[in-house]
Amino acid sequence: MSHAVLLLAHGTPDVLGEMAEYLSKVTGGRPMPEEVIEELKHRYAQIGLKETPGSEPPPLTKWTLAQGRALEAALDGQRVYIAMRNWSPYIADVVEQMRADGVTSIRAICLAPQNSRTSVGLYRRALIAAATGMEVDFVAGWAENPFLIQAFAEKLLPVWSSANADLGRKAPVLFTAHSVPCRTIMTGEASIAGARPGTPMQDTPDPYPVEAKRTAALVAEQLAPAGLAETDWYFAFQSQGVSGGPWIGPTVEDTLKALKQEGHLGVVLQPVGFVCDHVEVLYDIDIAFKQSAAELGLKLWRAESLNDSPTLTRALAEIVRAASTTESAEAAPAKVG
Structure with a gap:
């Protein structure tokens, strides 16, 4: 049996002219208003996307490929593939390549650490549909992985220390994760988006908001020895x-206003729902939120994204090895879920 690892990411267009097609993939074919398409083209242009292909891929693709190469090296040559849900290389195409390469067992990790049945669940359904006849071990969430927490803490500590020195006092830390529609986290609603007709509805709320806040709490604990108290950090959902x-x-906008009203002079923001740079980081935070903060009279710092963090690589390698150990110990068929 030939095993391989598959890293799954959201996907991003390569050029501005692909925006409408890309958004149709994101929405499952639902048409988007022209003004929305133009607004998103503007945002992507602000972070460097062009009308023609550049010398390197967009940030999300660039860093995901780098993460795959680093993981493959850490696994001593075990093959690591990269696939995207909403753009090329598409999940179905990559699975076909894996099949042609003789892969019969896939260990899949979604590069969104916090599990959501409506987002991560769509990755899983796409993979299972494509991987007929292959064994699939799908890692649905890894929000509390110790190396993931350490990786975020390593990026947060230096910028928080610098902000404290600049302000002459402790700066609050604002952790963020991508927002989702309210209906998708409600009891019973989480299985609707993207599900086939007749799919049973879930009877428990979606775990995503709880897992996102848990990641933040664990990162904050890592900075407690440096002086970050429970009252020094906050959580918000971004990119509605x-x-x-x-x-x-x-x-984030409402939270920034509240922090200003409490008398704060600045804030350090860290998105713990993302593992690399992309439009929600490079535009939403670095441009839009910094402008909102400036208008309120707040300084805003952002912790660097994990990107090619060696500690992130350790997190991913640990997940792969833990799954391999469990598989060997139990001698059980690979699981889905």
């Missing part, structure tokens, strides 16, 4: 959809 409908909060 531009197409309408209620999304979970609190929003």
Whole structure:
């Protein structure tokens, strides 16, 4: 039996002209208003996406490929593949390549650490549909992995220390994760988006908000020896959809206003729902939130993204090895879920 690792990411267009097609993949074919398409083209242009291919891929693709190479090296040559849900290389195409390469067993890790049945669940359904006849071990969430927590803490500590020195006092830390529509985390609603007709509804709330806040709490604990107290950090959901409908909060914008009203002079922001740079980091935080903060009279610092963090590689390698150990010890068929 030939085993291989598959890292799964969201995907991103390579050029601005692909935006409408890309968004149709994200929404499952639901048409988007032209003004939404143009707004997102503007945002992607602000972070460097061009009308023609550049000398290197967009940040999400660049860093995901780098993470795959680093993991493959850490696994002493075990093959690591990369696939995207909403753009090339598509999950179905990569699975076919794996099949052609003789792979019969896939250990899949979604590069979104916190599990959500409506986002991570779509990755799993796409993979299972493509991997007929292959064994699949799908890692649905790894929000509390110790090396993931350490990786975030390593990026947060230096910028928090620098902000404290700049302000002459402790700066609050604002952790964030990507918002999702309210309906998708409610009891019973989480299995609707992207599910086939007749799919049973879940009878428990989606775990995503709890897992996102748990990651933040664990990262904050890592900085406790440096002086970060429980009252020094906050959590908000960012990047609410531009197409309408209620999304979970609190929003970053509202939280920044509250911090200003409490008398704070600045804030350090760390997105713990993402493992690399992409538009929600490079535009939403570095451009939009910094502007919102400046208008309020707040300084805003951001912890660097994990990107090619060796500690992130250790987290991913540990997940792969732990699954291999369990598989060997139990001599059981690979699981899905």
